[in-house]
Amino acid sequence: xxxxxxxxxxxxxxxxxxxxxxxxxPDSSQGTINRAQVAxxxxxxxxxxxxxxxxxxxxxxSQNGEEAGGEHVIEMASEPxxxxxxxxxxxxxxxxxxxxxQETSSGEASTDGWNPPPLAxxxxxxxxxxxxxxxxVTSNYDNAGLDWYSYGSDGPSDDFRVHHxxxxxxxxxxEVHAAGDGTVIWAGRxxxxxxxxxxxxxxxxxxxxxxxxRGKVIYxxxxxxxxxxxxxxDRVEAGQVIGLIGATGQVTxxxxxxxxxxxRNSYYAVRNPDLWIAPYTGSGTIAGYLAYDDGRAASDVxxxxxxxxxxxDVLHTWTYASYGVNTDDAWRENFVIPNVPVGRxxxxxxxxxxxxxxxxxxxxxxxxxxxxxxx
Ligand SMILES: [Zn+2]
Numbered sequence: 598x599x600x601x602x603x604x605x606x607x608x609x610x611x612x613x614x615x616x617x618x619x620x621x622x623p624d625s626s627q628g629t630i631n632r633a634q635v636a637x638x639x640x641x642x643x644x645x646x647x648x649x650x651x652x653x654x655x656x657x658x659s660q661n662g663e664e665a666g667g668e669h670v671i672e673m674a675s676e677p678x679x680x681x682x683x684x685x686x687x688x689x690x691x692x693x694x695x696x697x698x699q700e701t702s703s704g705e706a707s708t709d710g711w712n713p714p715p716l717a718x719x720x721x722x723x724x725x726x727x728x729x730x731x732x733x734v735t736s737n738y739d740n741a742g743l744d745w746y747s748y749g750s751d752g753p754s755d756d757f758r759v760h761h762x763x764x765x766x767x768x769x770x771x772e773v774h775a776a777g778d779g780t781v782i783w784a785g786r787x788x789x790x791x792x793x794x795x796x797x798x799x800x801x802x803x804x805x806x807x808x809x810x811r812g813k814v815i816y817x818x819x820x821x822x823x824x825x826x827x828x829x830x831d832r833v834e835a836g837q838v839i840g841l842i843g844a845t846g847q848v849t850x851x852x853x854x855x856x857x858x859x860x861r862n863s864y865y866a867v868r869n870p871d872l873w874i875a876p877y878t879g880s881g882t883i884a885g886y887l888a889y890d891d892g893r894a895a896s897d898v899x900x901x902x903x904x905x906x907x908x909x910d911v912l913h914t915w916t917y918a919s920y921g922v923n924t925d926d927a928w929r930e931n932f933v934i935p936n937v938p939v940g941r942x943x944x945x946x947x948x949x950x951x952x953x954x955x956x957x958x959x960x961x962x963x964x965x966x967x968x969x970x971x972x
Contacts, residue, residue: 712736712936713877716962718835720875723963725927727810728875730776731835733819733855734842736877738767741936742855748869748933749917751897759921761867762818762856769823769851771842775833776817776855776874779806782862784825784839787846788818792863798854799846800825802839803862811926813860817870820854821846859926871935872925872964881959883937884930885967887916887946894919894931895948902934903943905956912937916946928964937965944969 714736720728734740742763746752751759783789783803787796790803798820806815823843833839844851857873858866876882883902887895896919902912916932917924924930934944937959944967945954957967 711738712740713879715740715877716875718875720962725925726964727873727927728962729808730817730857730873730875731774732765732874733773733776733817733853734765734767734771735774738765738771740765742871743852744912744914747914748867748871749922749931750915751918755897759918761864761922762820762854763870764852764854766850766852767842769841769843772838773819773822773840773842773853775804775835775837775839777804777806777808777835779804779833781827781829781831781833781839782816784827784829784831788820790862792861795864797847799848800840800843801846802827804833804839805862810859816858816862818854818856818858820856821848821852823851865921866923868923868925869930869933871933872928876962877936879961880936880938881961882964883934883942883944883957883959883967884928884932884964885944885955885969886929886931887953887969888971889951890971895946895951898946898948900932900934900944900946902937903945905941905943928966
């Protein structure tokens with residue numbers, strides 16, 4: 598009998614312990630649950646000119662938010678491979694648009710998907726500057742590039758492809774505008790020309806602009822659209838709607854991937870778009886060149902911007918990874934921090950035993966070059 602009671606007590610304790618464990622699980626594994634919520638179903642092959650359901654919440658992600666299966670994705674395509682952490686970060690950015698989070702925009706002018714109006718273009722208050730393009734998304738939505746995947750970056754965990762453009766993360770269906778006057782030379786699935794064929798861009802538009810730069814043709818590219826609203830051969834004006842934000846091609850969430858290409862309409866002819874779209878009212882751009890003591894460019898080093906008045910670290914980026922992207926023809930930078938509110942800043946970076954720092958007084962509407970001294 599005692600033996601029987603012992604067995605019953607044992608089972609009761611076992612059941613109680615199991616119940617406690619199950620009840621505790623949600624609290625103790627919050628991160629896992631969040632990840633489960635953002636886990637996305639496999640992507641069916643994106644279909645051209647199909648408008649996925651529009652919406653402003655994260656559900657739009659599940660329409661076609663996962664990266665493509667891959668067999669016909671060319672290696673040099675510009676969008677990220679699908680590591681778990683950046684996928685979450687993309688989701689956080691998506692939430693930011695609906696006003697729930699500002700996780701990915703600390704220190705930036707962007708709040709709740711709204712930004713101050715950009716300065717009027719063309720804008721060139723410094724001889725090296727060429728802020729000639731309007732932003733492909735209006736300031737009613739998020740029209741700053743994601744700071745954690747800036748041009749030249751390979752992502753926070755070094756597991757993305759080196760970024761050949763900037764990403765403006767917005768819900769599917771938000772209008773995408775031509776950056777300047779020109780002629781549409783590509784509108785359709787992927788990006789195909791004499792140099793390359795890239796399917797991971799999804800629905801994509803390329804504009805050849807009327808205005809050249811130093812005798813070279815300028816192109817802009819808009820990728821991952823849910824639909825294109827113009828056709829190859831069409832004339833477009835700056836600000837004209839050319840398509841809608843989507844998540845087609847190889848992406849982890851809905852956004853427009855925006856590239857500026859100089860001289861050739863090629864993946865390898867890109868420049869930093871943040872030196873071509875005008876800063877916001879009350880903001881300027883910081884640019885610089887981080888080099889080791891032998892003069893070589895310091896690659897993929899995190900650069901932090903500290904507000905001297907408040908002592909807060911407000912912005913950051915990474916120097917360009919050492920391959921695949923170009924510096925500006927005039928500036929020769931290897932890092933750019935856009936949309937910096939006017940003020941005084943300390944810019945610093947550490948890599949191993951190397952430490953760099955420079956001070957800069959950011960003026961509105963210009964590229965503010967910071968000399969980074971190796972200490
Ligand atoms: Zn991109």
